[in-house]
Amino acid sequence: MMYSNEFICFKNHFYSCVCKYIPINRNLSRLSTHINTIANKYRFYSTYYNKINEDASKLSVDSDSYHIINVLKEFTNSGYNSTVLTKVVSKSDIDGIDGMDIYKYLVFLQVCNKLKIKDLDLVSPISVNLSSIYSKLVTEPSENDFVDLKSTTLGMVLRVYIPYLALCRIYNELKLLYDPLFLLISNRFSKELEKFDWEELSLLLRTYSYQRYNEAEIVKRIHDHIKNKSLDNLDVSSSVSMYSSLAYLEYLSPIVKRKLESVFMEFGDELYILKESVNLESVLDVAYANLLMDAPSINDMEIVLSCLHRIANNYKSGDLSINFLRKFTVVVSYMKCLHRGMYNKLDDVTKREIMEILIKYNEHKRFESTIFVEKVSEHLKRMRIGCDVNTYKNGVALDIVEKDQNLVWMCNSYHRFYATTFNMTANSKLVTKLIRAFGYKVAVINYYQWGRMKCKRTRFAFLRMARYYALKDKREYDPKYSGWSLPYIWWNYTARDRLHISHYDHFNP
Known part of the structure; x- marks a missing residue:
């Protein structure tokens, strides 16, 4: 496996710090192997994201939503002055430099997520400050930007790389939109996709589909990466996520579509059969992705029928969320209105089960206006x-x-x-x-x-x-x-x- 320069810098720094606590006669080759194992285990955003959640949970206990909203209003009125946010973040024992760094901004965003602050006009201005920090890191990268290692007598707290993927995950949960920030991320990583695994690539694609940003260079390169690489190590959930995200971005070419379908689908004589490991939410995502095609073919409609058949015969009453029911209603409405002949191919038992699901969704209420x-x-x-x-x-x-x-x-x-x-x-x-x-x-x-x-x-x-x-x-x-x-x-x-x-x-x- 090829490692980037930043990862090599981290590895050398980590190695030098560990040697301080290890006797000289220790087997250095065995130590090097152990360091590689630890580094691969904690790569990227997993440990970083968990630490953000812990600090955000502590802060959300001490603060309420009204206080955070007032802080955000003061932050906006002050012209995005970061010292206003420091008053909140400084209440916890968050490590870092004085003032607001990237980690503290992400903690504050996660606090907004945990307190369910839905006024995105107040939360979005934080993206401006984050974007300015990221732009400096892209133009003037250094070793300290990618490695933050602290040693203690009992163990090590490891944070590897700048948390780009943690930021993507938090922005997805908050449903924040800010394309200049993700343009920077695209420019930073579009030529370094080799150091991402499939799960991380699916997270990036899902983020850009939420951002509705299909002109970023990284989207095209991920599409080509899927097209040219072997998918032997790609799991079912990540393949469905990429399949759906590329469809939303209108980048699901026929070659990539069939290649991803081979991961989560078995091709039968009459119907396309989805593997048993695919859950109902993923089945619905596959069906909806085929409706997003510009000119769906007969094979695409057969996949939708197979998904409807799977959902109708495997759902459990009470387990379906309102978002699932809405999307399912759209799929059934599409097939009934535009492809009635193909919908009639379903047997009567399946149609009866579909109607039972639709009866659960009888929503005529008004939603929040703009x-x-x-x-x-x-x-x-x-x-x-x-x-x-x-x-x-x-x-x-x-x-x-x-x-x-x-x-x-x-x-x-x-x-x-x-x-x-x-x-x-x-x-x-x-x-x-x-x-x-x-x-x-x-x-x-x-x-x-x-x-x-x-x-x-x-x-x-x-x-x-x-x-x-x-x-x-x-x-x-x-x-x-x-x-x-x-x-x-x-x-x-x-x-x-x-x-x-x-x-x-x-x-x-």
Whole structure:
């Protein structure tokens, strides 16, 4: 195995420290082997992440969510001054330099996770400081940046490497988005994938799928790494995780798809059979990943049928989470609406079991809204258009639904686009396709268009024309230019302002 320069520096430093506590006549070759074993055992983020959890648990006991929220507000108002966070972290016996280092920032983020602070607008500014620290380490790396070794008379506390992977895991749990930070991580590790094992590569891919960042160089290199390397040491859970993450990032090429499927799937005569070691959550991830393909083939739909058959015959009542039920409802709705013939291939017993699962999920409640959706709905109500806001339909979240028309307003905020682009994510495309399959017409409003229209009357005119194109105009145009290809919005239409809204049903572009 080839080791990086940083790992070799760590090994030499560790060796020199251990020699202080070992008699001179000890077998040095045996010692070197023992050091390699310890180093491999504690590589990367596992020990580091556990230590972060311990310190965060101590801090969360002494603090409450209201106190942490006030600290975060003070941190934001002070222009991201790290000394504000030091007041909280200094309460525990956390080792490190004076002030806030990377470890302390991660501990503070884990405290926010344990106290269930969901206001991400308060937590996200910490990413700015973390990004600045990482950028310095990338430009000016040193041995001390990668090794933090402390010796005691009883034993050793080992921390190996900067905790990039611990950061990825914490960001996944908090659902934080900050693409500049992960661009730095991509630049740092995209050419050093050999020192990661498969589990760590699956964590990286899962992180970039959560970040909706498919243009990072590391994603392409991990895809090529899977394509060119042997998968003999790849376990089932990691293979399913990579399979799902690549599908979300639209990087699941046919070659890599079949190669990963060979790890967790057995190919039969009629149906694709998933191995017994694949749990139900992973089975559902495989089914959903096949729906995210641009043009799913018959073989992909056969895999989805096999997954539905496996879930229907192996689930236990009461063990299914609400997120599992939502995703399962989407898969069944997709097959019923768009591939009814293939869905009818399932036997009656399987269909009955599927219906029993769907009965458990009968969610019509409204979910938490956003400012963007509320603004659009307010404009529609002022135009005398009755609408329901933020509801679920067959597992799909509908932003705004008009009461008297089969029209859904899709308010596409930034999380429905890939990072640094205006390209909609694979999941957003799937949702839009499914809403149309339900029989609704769709009017799309993107956040970057709405933000450019500062004048209220411009927004009203935009909504009227978007509604006209969704309901009346039968022409098809490239969805890539949706919104931008709308005709010119007239500023001088004072005579039309006094007309009833029904006038715009006869709008001629």
